[in-house]
Amino acid sequence: MTLRPLVADDLDALVALDAATNPHPWSAGLWRDALVRDHGVGLLDDDGQLIGFTVSSRVLDEAELQLIAVSPARQRRGLGRLLLNTLLSELRGDGLARLLLEVRAGNTGAQALYAGCGGDVVGRRKGYYDHGREDALLYTFTLGGDAQ
Numbered sequence: 392m393t394l395r396p397l398v399a400d401d402l403d404a405l406v407a408l409d410a411a412t413n414p415h416p417w418s419a420g421l422w423r424d425a426l427v428r429d430h431g432v433g434l435l436d437d438d439g440q441l442i443g444f445t446v447s448s449r450v451l452d453e454a455e456l457q458l459i460a461v462s463p464a465r466q467r468r469g470l471g472r473l474l475l476n477t478l479l480s481e482l483r484g485d486g487l488a489r490l491l492l493e494v495r496a497g498n499t500g501a502q503a504l505y506a507g508c509g510g511d512v513v514g515r516r517k518g519y520y521d522h523g524r525e526d527a528l529l530y531t532f533t534l535g536g537d538a539q
């Protein structure tokens with residue numbers, strides 16, 4: 392199993408994995424944009440099969456996690472934790488101060504992952520998802536760096 396950056400040949404598999412794990416998947420165009428603009432996409436590859444990914448961005452000393460997903464058939468085997476811990480180590484190594492993310496209030500599985508990896512709930516955005524129907528919880532991971 393390897394963690395590696397996104398290349399053009401991954402786009403179809405990435406669109407399919409996003410569609411299988413995300414209630415509001417990105418369009419193929421958005422994924423193509425992420426490739427062209429070199430957005431922070433990290434892939435988990437098992438012998439040529441895409442089984443997980445993270446998408447994150449950085450501004451000054453803060454990073455934001457936009458997406459994290461593991462193939463439904465491979466969930467609950469520690470792969471989400473591997474992806475998140477790998478990202479946290481990279482950000483820490485680059486001296487960033489914190490990682491932020493928003494998660495649906497009803498997504499208790501992802502919240503358990505975040506809490507287990509050291510995330511703290513620091514806010515709640517009322518009605519943030521689905522035109523007011525679901526709140527977002529805001530998580531912060533303190534990394535300790537001071538990159539500018």
Ligand SMILES: CC(C)(COP(=O)(O)OP(=O)(O)OC[C@H]1O[C@@H](n2cnc3c(N)ncnc32)[C@H](O)[C@@H]1OP(=O)(O)O)[C@@H](O)C(=O)NCCC(=O)NCCS
Binds near residue numbers: 500
């Ligand atoms: C969230 C997600 C990435 C977790 O990936 P995963 O590989 O299944 O997670 P892991 O196996 O590494 O789980 C690590 C820990 O997180 C918690 N956890 C993960 N999924 C859970 C679930 N469905 N229910 C309860 N706890 C869960 C557990 O504490 C777990 O440890 P344990 O298995 O030893 O009990 C995966 O469920 C997924 O892709 N979901 C759909 C996309 C999504 O919701 N992304 C987050 C919002 S962008």
